Ligand SMILES: Cc1cc2nc3c(=O)[nH]c(=O)nc-3n(C[C@H](O)[C@H](O)[C@H](O)COP(=O)(O)OP(=O)(O)OC[C@H]3O[C@@H](n4cnc5c(N)ncnc54)[C@H](O)[C@@H]3O)c2cc1C
Ligand code: FES
């Protein structure tokens with residue numbers, strides 16, 4: 210690995226000062242992406258900053274405005290957190306799909322988000338829950354809707370001196386649920402050929418009050434399937450409606466052909482996985 | 497160089513490490529604990545699995561500099577006072593290894609699994625060990641050994 214400086218700040222302010230410096234300053238949380246990227250030269254760094262010891266980045270708690278998850282909090286902790294298991298099931302589904310147990314023990318949710326892979330598994334689950342990203346630099350804080358956070362494969366809208374502090378998932382209403390699933394050719398340890406997450410909120414009349422669908426590995430960034438959401442909202446949920454939405458979800462996909470699958474195959478998978486994730490979210494509401 | 501203070505298998509070490517040393521190379525090349533193996537170097541094979549504060553990690557993806565103040569357990573720390581742990585015994589009894597290169601990593605992962613759940617289903621064993629690859633055994637004997645170790649631990 211090329212040489213770099215290393216810092217392990219214990220407060221957010223200390224970290225933000227390091228990011229304000231010149232040169233290539235890289236955050237490290239679990240290191241499960243960045244260490245290999247540094248070894249193979251896909252990313253370079255003058256300074257690597259380990260963010261795990263900053264208390265604010267380890268938060269995992271419910272507040273009036275929703276679930277706050279610090280960027281450094283491990284996927285294992287998130288997947289085992291009772292509120293995630295009861296109210297944010299799509300996030301639990303996706304956290305235990307990332308790599309292996311060893312990876313989940315170290316990887317932070319902020320690492321999965323900031324690595325900005327089109328295939329990042331937690332991202333569709335977070336998008337379906339309308340997550341906000343709280344980011345900070347030495348000159349202040351701002352809140353960014355996660356749907357505006359990604360700029361391309363491996364790229365985010367973060368400025369050079371900014372880091373992701375935490376993610377906030379709004380509280381969920383009664384009669385709502387989420388789910389995430391992906392297709393890979395084996396059972397574990399592979400990245401998504403396609404991933405699909407959904408959130409559904411049903412009214413007392415059985416009509417869909419809110420639908421959120423997000424897809425991985427079908428575009429340069431994870432994307433919302435807005436046309437499919439429009440098909441669902443205001444209508445009574447039925448198998449036929451889910452099928453129509455699944456077909457509409459394909460509109461959001463601009464997939465490439467690569468070793469994992471052709472573009473045509475991916476479009477077919479979008480349909481199948483959207484249908485299934487909506488079915489699972491519905492079943493979870495009905496209980 | 498950065499100064500770190502770590503506990504490895506119960507022994508305290510004060511070390512000077514370069515920022516770009518992985519935990520794996522620090523254990524193998526500097527502490528001479530060569531039981532932890534290097535396979536892929538990129539998080540896929542699990543041969544380098546160790547425990548950091550009781551949780552498994554791929555030591556090839558961890559920087560030694562991150563480890564200040566942490567407790568690390570390697571395969572050398574799994575047996576206690578010359579007595580094999582039940583997972584090690586079961587691997588021998590069931591013939592759950594051939595070349596043995598993957599074995600230290602599997603034993604660490606299986607030990608961590610049994611600490612968390614003393615009675616895992618076959619499915620849970622296979623899922624929790626999915627980050628450990630074996631090119632020789634076909635996995636069935638490894639799963640059997642973990643089931644047997646679990647039974648030993650429960651009695
Ligand atoms: C064998 C293997 C299998 C994998 N399988 C999957 C999979 O199935 N699904 C999947 O989605 N991913 C997978 N990954 C990729 C990786 O494990 C995940 O993306 C993981 O969530 C990264 O988290 P981390 O904390 O380790 O990130 P790190 O490597 O620490 O960081 C990742 C990137 O984000 C930046 N960053 C981190 N935190 C911040 C912050 N707070 N502010 C600004 N920038 C930040 C870093 O600088 C770096 O560029 C796999 C990786 C390996 C090695
Ligand atoms: S050497 Fe670390 S996972 Fe293969």
Ligand code: FES
Nearest residue numbers: 594595630631632
């Ligand atoms: S026994 Fe040879 S790799 Fe597992």
